[in-house]
Amino acid sequence: MSAFHAAIVHPDQSVTYCGEVTQDHLDQVRAIAAADTSPRFTVEHPSHPGALFVLREDGDLDWYEPVDAAPAPAYMPDPEPRAVADDLPPAGELPRGATGTAWISGAIRLGDGAIGGAMDTPGNPPRVTHHSTESPAGGKYLESIGSYLIRVASEPHLIYCPVTDRVGQFGPLNQSARALRNDGSRRTNREGRVNIQIEVLAYAKNPWTTGWDPAKKPGWQKILAAARSWGVPDVWPAGAPPKYPGGYSARSRSTWQNKGGHFAHAHVPGNDHGDPGAVDTRKILGGTGSTPAPSTPADKDAFPGAGAFGPGANNAHVTRLGTMLIARGGKRFYSVGAGPRWSDADRDATKAFQTAQGWSGADADGIPGPTTWELLVTGRGKDIPAASAKRKVSVAHLVAAAKADIPAPDGHTTYPGEVGLVEDALVAEGLLARRYADGSFGTKTRTAYAAWQRSKAGGSYTGSAADGYPGLDSLRRLAARHGFTATA
Incomplete structure (x- = not known):
């Protein structure tokens, strides 16, 4: 025996x-x-x-x-000599020459801190590769699975538990991991400026993003921030991960080697795994999941990144955005047509398109994200509706929103559509920064409205009459200047 x-x-x-x-x-x-x-x-x-x-x-x-088997080595040759990190840097500290986060603050350190080496193609775009462990989540499985990955020499950079929001880290993000097979002589683990590999405690057949809210997961937000610190764009160049089992991915070498962004293990050439399954790509990038997950179109149509848009932007992507918005019903926002310099017309038309999809709050902030861009370049989604009768804003609704949103966590919304109209008006009056116009009647909005009551609404409001809670008279004056109707 x-x-x-x-x-x-x-x-x-x-x-x-x-x-x-x-x-x-x-x-x-x-x-x-x-x-x-x-x-x-x-x-x-x-x-x-x-x-x-x-x-x-x-x-x-x-x-x-x-008993009769040769001992299984804990580490397989990479095949370069593997340096052991005898003195790990404090969490968040960067090694010499690094430009992004190397060690995530608060992550559980697993192993000796050294899993690979320098990247082979540091001039190629940065990327993140997503895996699933095909194992349970919760409890302290993160530690036991981490030990297993070390023993079989298949360590990623990070391991994440979607149940507990705990993050483990095996090695610095600026060096290679060991969770991928080579593609012939090409070492996929060492592809790009960085190739941040993440194993998530999950089964590919049951996508782990179901019922998971990234807004409530600070551990995952730290992972996203670390990836973005290396310039990893919020795009999926090879498309959304295929479902498992039964899905298909082309595993394009050209896309893998030349495009930056997020990839599934199922996208990597030279590998045959199908994980992580049909996860919600929007949630993985920190969105709410309330809008369709973007399936990346052809390379020329790939989302250029949020940095291409917003105040100060001046490039061909802004021109293309305006052209697409005009074609989708946004002509009335542009007095002279689309151009390369970002303007209020671009913001307002983008917001109108986002609102037409049924989005609100941060999802309809007038700045295109991956999903907005993907709907425009593919011609999908709803067009911007024609201008209609003035929209109504209720004083009672605004007061109720202020009393509910201010004490609630950041981003809480009560009547986001009506609050959004008032916030847009306050932005136009120079009383509220655009980034706070999110459909939530929070403290910034109340302060801005109080300023409107004191200095803009005829100067007749002082003391408790300028407390930031809208009244019918002050709201009517604001509505008259900004094209909506104030009601009790």
Whole structure:
């Protein structure tokens, strides 16, 4: 009967040897893990037949190795010499020559901090590659799966639990990870300025973004901020990840090597995995998921990045945006046609298009994002409706919004459509910064409205009469200047 070495790998990578066990023992371990209510999960070593790992919810990893097998190395050759980080930098500190975040503040350090080396093609665009672990989430599976990835020499840069919002980090983001196969002689792990690889505790057949809200996940927001610090654009050059099983991806070498942005493991040439499944690409980029996930069109139509638009922008992308908006019903916003210099016409037409899709708040801020751009270049979505009768704004609704939104978390909205009209008017009056016009009647909006009451509405409001809560008279004066109707 076969015999196996049994050991426990702890989260700090120390190992407790437990002696030898029989095949019967291992069969019982498998049976227990297979039970529906079991908090344990088994996985085979990918390159050493007979070796078995048991992932545990408490963070420990059980390791079984055949007695007569050659010891499984914890690290495979890359094939460059692998330097061990004896003295890890503090969280957030950058190594010499880096220009982005190398270590995410607050991330759990896994392993010795060294997993790869320098990138092969640092002149190529930066990217993020998304994986799924095909394992449970929650508890302390992050530690046990992290130990497993170290033992099989397949470490990404980061591991993320969508249930607990915990982030683990194996090595600095400016060096390579080891979770991809090579594409012939081309080392996919070392492609681009950076190739930030993320393993998410999830199954590809059940997309992990379902029911998950990025706005409530500060750990994920740190991951996004780190990727953006390296210039990774908020686009999916190879399109949305395909569903699993049964989806298809072309794994284009040209796209992989020449385009920056977010990729699925299923997009990478030389690899055959289908993860992470049909995840919501908008949520992954920090959106709400209330609008369609962008499926990236042809390369020439790829979203150029948020930096191409907004005050001060002057480029061909602004001209193209205006041309597309005019074609979709936005002609009335442009007195002289589309041009390369960003203007209020571009903002207002973009906001009208976004509002036509049923979006509000930050999703309809007048600045095009990946989804707005994708709908325009593909001709999908709803056109900007023709100008209609003046919209109505209720004083009662505005007061209710102020009383509900101000004490609530940032971004809370009550009557976002009506509040948005008032905020646009306050922006036009020079009393509110554009970035605060988000459909939420928060403290900035109340302060701006109080300024309107004091200095703009005839100068007749002082003291408690200029408290920032709209009254019918002051709202009527604002409405008369900005094309809407004030009602009680």
